[in-house]
Amino acid sequence: PPPPPPSPPPPKSIIPAGGIKILHGGPKQDPDKKGVQLACLVAGQEGEQQVTAPFPTATSTNMMTIALQCCKKSDTPGGLDTCFRWIGSMPDGCVGGRGGVSGDLRKFTYEAAVRECRLLxxxxEGTPYTLCNHDCRNEGCKYNEGPVYTRLPCE
Known part of the structure; x- marks a missing residue:
């Protein structure tokens, strides 16, 4: 009998080779606003939607949903992107749902987050948004209280 067909190659990861940073959404202990990295998502973690928070949370678990926030890329090399944690009005327009204890934060994988920002x-504005290059602190929707997706490579 003929040999069995070769196995298909594993699916290509949408997560860049160096991984992507998951930042704290707006910690007060980060005055230069470079962002405090909570986690690094790497190839093989495409399904992750939560990270372990290294700080006290309002629930009995320290697992927190990674919030979606979208940005319009900066025209200035090295500049901060323009954040969109909400479109229209808050709280109804929060792009990933409302954060905080009583929030309704929607869960997104990295791939779904990238797609949602493009579509939003x-x-x-008629131009695709991307994930952000900073934490977008104090831009609403109570995302300061937990992890947020970025497009930044891990360190």
Whole structure:
């Protein structure tokens, strides 16, 4: 009998080779606003939607959903992107749901987060948005209280 067909190659990871940073959404102990890294998502973690928070949480678990926030890329090399934690009005317009203890934060994988930002940007301004290059602190939706997706490579 003929040999069995070769196994298909593993699916290509959408997560960049160096991984992507998950930042704290707006810690007070980070005055230069470079962001405090909570985790690094790497290839093989495409399904992750939560990270372990290294700080006290309001629930009995320290697992927190990674919040979606979208950005319009900066035109200035090295500049901070323009954040969109919400479009229209808060809290109804929060792009990933409302954070905080009583929030309704929606869960996104990294791939779904990238796709959602692209679609929101096209619908809002006719140009795709991306994940952000900073923590976007104090931009609303109570995302300061937990982890947020970024497009930054891990260190």
């Amino acid at each position: 940007g096209i619908a809002h």
